[in-house]
Amino acid sequence: MLVLIYITCQDKSEAKNIANTLLKMRLCGCCNIIDEIDSMYWWENKIESDEESVxxxxxxxxxIDDIIAKVKQIHSYDNPCILAIPTLKISDDYRDFIEKEVDGD
Incomplete structure (x- = not known):
């Protein structure tokens, strides 16, 4: 099954660094970066607000487990948001592309 892993990052530079690392390790076939999102969340009993990148x-x-371990190792946050999201349907051609590029088991 193909999955999307959603990760919030401190900024675009960190997102690019993580993406580059995961791609070089052949843990994924493609990454997208969404820059400058507004995030609001509870942290240490108060509401925080920051600009982040996704x-x-x-x-x-x-x-999934290899990606989570690597991201936790290189991410700047103590507790980064890392969410694995299953896909319901994907085009055959795109699925084949991702599977070909990832060093599958």
Whole structure:
């Protein structure tokens, strides 16, 4: 199954660094970066507000744990948001592309 992994990052530079690392390790086939989102969240008993970037990683299910481990290792946050989201339907050609580019099990 193909999955999307949604990761919030401190800024575009960090998102690019994580994407580059994951791509070089063949843990994913493609990444998208959405720059300058407004995030609001609870942190240490108060509401915080920050500008962040979102990294969307396109990969296969068997790589989720490896991606989470690597992101936690190199991310600047103590507790980064890393969400694996299953896909319901994907075009055959795009699925084949991702599976080909990821070092699948």
């Amino acid at each position: 990294l969307i990683v396109k990969t296969i299910e068997s790589k």
